[in-house]
Amino acid sequence: MLRWLVALIAALAAVPLAAHELRPSVVEMREVETGEFTLDWKVTLAVGSAGLLTERLEPVIPDNCAMQGEAVQRIQSAALMGRATLQCEGDPAGGAFGLSELLGKSDAIARFIPLDAPTQSFRLTAEAPTATILAEPSALSVLYDYFVIGAEHILFGWDHLLFVIALVLLVRGPWPVVKAATAFTIAHSITLIATVLGYSGLPGRPVEALIALSIVFLAVEVMTALRDPERRTLTRRYPWAVAFAFGLVHGFGFAGALADIGLPQSQLAAALFAFNIGVEAGQLIVVALTILALKALTRASERGQRQALTTATYAIGTIGSFWLIERLIG
Structure with missing residues (x-):
């Protein structure tokens, strides 16, 4: 020992x-008007991973949503920052959002923020880099995800x-x-x-x-x-x-x-x-x-x-x- x-x-x-180093990445899908959302992401970069990440990483959006124009990405403060505007037909509940991948053992917090309903929070991992939007958000998922982030923060x-x-x-x-x-x-x-x-x-x-x-x-x-x-x-x-x-x-x-x-x-x-x-x-x-x-x-x-x-x-x-x-x- x-x-x-x-x-x-x-x-x-x-x-x-x-x-x-434990500063988890963040993905956020926020409704700004009925059916219109912004998708923002901030992915912490490991040393030497910037080029690889920008080439392979793409936002994942629900099937009933479409991206308006091109996504914008930039490197800032050792993180990859990105933003896209989405137009969704109907309720995106049941759809997936997040990132195409997370490199290494990194994790991320994903948030879905509708206009007239509670925020939904999820923990993303390299094995599961997307989240499924729920029709009814669960408080237990918030408790679990932030408990894990807290434990990892002291351990790593x-x-x-x-x-x-x-x-x-x-x-x-x-x-x-x-x-x-x-x-x-x-x-x-x-x-x-x-x-x-x-x-x-x-x-x-x-x-x-x-x-x-x-x-x-x-x-x-x-x-x-x-x-x-x-x-x-x-x-x-x-x-x-x-x-x-x-x-x-x-x-x-x-x-x-x-x-x-x-x-x-x-x-x-x-x-x-x-x-x-x-x-x-x-x-x-x-x-x-x-x-x-x-x-x-x-x-x-x-x-x-x-x-x-x-x-x-x-x-x-x-x-x-x-x-x-x-x-x-x-």
């Missing part, structure tokens, strides 16, 4: 620019992932881990909800830099604890307070991800709740795996334990430092 943890951190070091949003791992490495004990993780959860839930509802907010660039700084800070604290186990720094005495303070910052990061994805306004509470629960589920998985790795480590010699923890901590600190510099000057 420990080897898997160290291997994971080493893998993250090999892809430092992928710190916040590398900066949040490393922060949680570093927090567990610092705290170690089961009860202190529970208190610190709970404080982190409460804090990022506060800023996430407040930002989504428009009561607070910070620019994305400073937030991303502060998230990287939180990783570096915890890595330094873990190394201090390894070198001098008797030294009781403020962080070691009150880890829950530090977790709460940085949790507020990470909440702004989660809110930024949701801003990129978008939320169905008619089902805002359900989507926000599901996303937050998904984040917590992903966080619990990371905490549990890290605790299991630490437990497995106790079977090694004292020297082996120290070497493994030192290697993991230096890897975390190095990655966090790179992200901090890149976000400050990039």
